Amino acid sequence: MVSGQANNAYVELNFRPNVQLVSVVRRFVSEFYQRTLSDPDGTSRVALATHELLENAVKYSKDGETTIRIEVVSETDPREISILLRNRAEATHISAIREIVDGVANAPDAFGYYQQLIARKARSKDGSGLGLARICAEGEMKVELRVLDGDVVELEATTHVGGSK
Amino acid sequence: MSELLSVKGDDFTGVAVQEGTKIVTSLKGNADYAAIDSVEKLLDKTHDEALRTTASEVVIDLRQLEFMNSSCFKCFVSWITEVQELPEAQQYKVRFQSNAQLHWQKRSLHSLRCFAVELITVDEE
Numbered sequence: 001m002v003s004g005q006a007n008n009a010y011v012e013l014n015f016r017p018n019v020q021l022v023s024v025v026r027r028f029v030s031e032f033y034q035r036t037l038s039d040p041d042g043t044s045r046v047a048l049a050t051h052e053l054l055e056n057a058v059k060y061s062k063d064g065e066t067t068i069r070i071e072v073v074s075e076t077d078p079r080e081i082s083i084l085l086r087n088r089a090e091a092t093h094i095s096a097i098r099e100i101v102d103g104v105a106n107a108p109d110a111f112g113y114y115q116q117l118i119a120r121k122a123r124s125k126d127g128s129g130l131g132l133a134r135i136c137a138e139g140e141m142k143v144e145l146r147v148l149d150g151d152v153v154e155l156e157a158t159t160h161v162g163g164s165k
Numbered sequence: 166m167s168e169l170l171s172v173k174g175d176d177f178t179g180v181a182v183q184e185g186t187k188i189v190t191s192l193k194g195n196a197d198y199a200a201i202d203s204v205e206k207l208l209d210k211t212h213d214e215a216l217r218t219t220a221s222e223v224v225i226d227l228r229q230l231e232f233m234n235s236s237c238f239k240c241f242v243s244w245i246t247e248v249q250e251l252p253e254a255q256q257y258k259v260r261f262q263s264n265a266q267l268h269w270q271k272r273s274l275h276s277l278r279c280f281a282v283e284l285i286t287v288d289e290e
Binding site for chain 1: 176195197199235243246268269272273
């Protein structure tokens with residue numbers, strides 16, 4: 001987990017996301033990233049990750065309540081960005097998340113794993129199943145899963161992006 | 166040029182047109198969860214018409230597409246898989262037109278192209 005500094009830029013939202021709100025939040029945090037970072041590609045990567053994590057939260061949340069905290073760690077360039085989502089999920093959903101997170105972590109490279117997953121999911125009609133792997137492969141982010149108190153899920157995506165403004 | 170199908174949501178529009186021997190399908194706005202059905206319909210129609218008219222090429226214009234989520238991306242994966250599974254003589258080429266300012270496009274189209282390098286080309290403006 002990223003350890004925060006007192007002067008770090010961050011935004012934290014506690015809300016009940018629905019499908020319509022996901023794109024609204026992505027646009028809002030994109031503005032935050034654009035105003036904080038001078039790396040358009042990095043901004044795009046973390047905006048993509050934010051969107052996929054939020055859609056994941058909509059899909060898996062037990063009670064709808066979700067907290068998202070986005071922090072720009074300010075010590076050095078390139079900046080470390082942390083996107084942390086916290087919500088409650090059913091055990092079956094936690095297993096599904098864990099399978100993807102472990103799959104990426106244990107693969108020789110995230111992009112190769114993503115390509116295999118794309119091939120596997122091509123004929124599947126049950127959701128995309130690609131979001132978390134996409135964060136790792138296209139977003140070049142590391143994703144960690146933590147389960148607290150049985151059903152509280154923390155998904156944290158971190159990466160480094162070029163310079164700050 | 167004749168219109169084959171247009172779809173419109175709150176935040177997403179798409180249109181497929183026949184232009185000579187090509188089919189040009191354009192997506193604009195935000196392809197998120199709410200746009201999945203529209204993207205599926207658009208790609209189904211594009212595929213059916215490409216086969217019916219033995220199109221020389223299908224062009225997918227993403228230049229005004231702000232974002233695409235993984236569910237809509239998977240619609241493209243499924244469509245490309247269908248093309249790959251056709252007999253070779255019926256397969257058609259797919260050319261994506263992308264916007265260099267929208268950085269996600271470069272990464273997502275790279276992922277898609279690696280999946281079907283024999284079928285897909287990507288132009289960047």
